[in-house]
Amino acid sequence: MHERLLMIRPILSLHTGLAFSSAVFCATYRLRYTVKHTLHPLRFARMSSTSVTRSVSVAVVGVGLVGAEFVQQLLSFPSPSPFRIVSLSSSKATLFAPSGLPLVSGDWKKSLDAAETRLSLLDLTRELSALVKPGSDVVLVDNTSSEDVAASYPSFLRAGINVITPNKKAFSGELSLYEQILAASLESGARFLNESTVGAGLPIVSTLKDLVATGDKVTKIEGVFSGTMSYIFNEFSTGEADGPTFSSVVKIAREKGYTEPHPADDLNGADVARKLTILSRCIPSLRTSLPSGYKSVQTTSLVPAELESASTGDAFIARLPEFDGHYDKIRADAAQEGQVLRYVGVIDVASKLIKADLEKYPVSHPFATSLGGSDNIIMFHTQRYGARPLIVQGAGAGAAVTAMGVLSDLLKLV
């Protein structure tokens, strides 16, 4: 067994702290620590552990499209698995068993449906914090799009409970919540991992954090950030003047599980604006640039004014065909110029311009020729990569790839 002596220095900044905490948790060696400053008791308990194989208690909140697929992937994890699911919750019911729920692959939803208790985030925090011990990690996996669950991350983190999530709300809303999350994570040593909030399972957040942590200078990030918008325009705007109706491709995108619970959150550009906010906050010079989060991003909405008040996704989808004529016209206009329509996002670091917009591209442009399905394509322009940006491309929405991103975050804890 290898041994390393690790000197822990005072954490000088949030950024250094996060990079440092990653280094600690990525280490697979047995660690011995010399502590040089006062540590939060949970952080100390975590660091004092000399156990190599950690056990991980997982509480899953949200078992919809992504959540159900995540549970299935977790239950299929090769044995012996370090993970045990101690809690499952939907918006209507919750289950908790500190030693692990007896879940059967393919049949576990029945147990949750039969439960009569509703989720209390306060109770869950208390129950999970009792499981935090040296050598056993506890993780809240939030697979909802709930603001309430997102607002509770600081409490979970302060209690030493790690948070893993594809939910964008906490990282793309008010800056104050984001800062509380960073502070709580530094205080207790519990981590928050949110790879699936941008590009689903594609390595976007981790790539950006690696570029920044290794000292590269990111100058611009641009691309197609929405799986829904990508699917819609890949199908709808191919360079021809006509084709399927706009409302029909939106309906299919929803059926394929690409859209947010309310599809208007994709079509109004908010989902892309949230992703741009999440990435901007990983870049030191932009971290505080969007105090109100995604609402500060310059965003073009594709939602007709008459549908802005549609309260449910079903109502929105039902009325969208009334507006097909408008979308037909913008497709035909673009085709006449030899162009296609694509919904793109840009973060220009020097000018601090962050925007989400519908743009036209020539039919020969890579955004027209190389994208299919729900593909995202994200280009990182940096000093080290020079004139040829680092590009990540692949499916950017859908339950399987999103749950994979969540599970891969979970694996980073062990």
Ligand SMILES: NC(=O)C1=CN([C@@H]2O[C@H](COP(=O)(O)OP(=O)(O)OC[C@H]3O[C@@H](n4cnc5c(N)ncnc54)[C@H](OP(=O)(O)O)[C@@H]3O)[C@@H](O)[C@H]2O)C=CC1
């Ligand atoms: N779909 C995709 O391709 C991607 C999704 N994401 C993100 O993943 C998250 C989940 O998306 P998706 O699975 O499609 O959404 P769904 O609407 O299918 O599922 C959401 C789940 O959350 C539950 N829920 C909602 N509010 C609460 C609450 N307050 N307490 C407990 N449970 C709650 C719902 O319960 P109930 O069933 O009782 O209503 C449901 O189980 C979202 O944040 C989304 O943005 C990220 C990347 C890609």
Ligand SMILES: N[C@@H](CC=O)C(=O)O
């Ligand atoms: N609705 C989102 C899902 C992933 O974040 C999208 O379409 O990209």
Ligand code: NA
């Ligand atoms: Na990702």
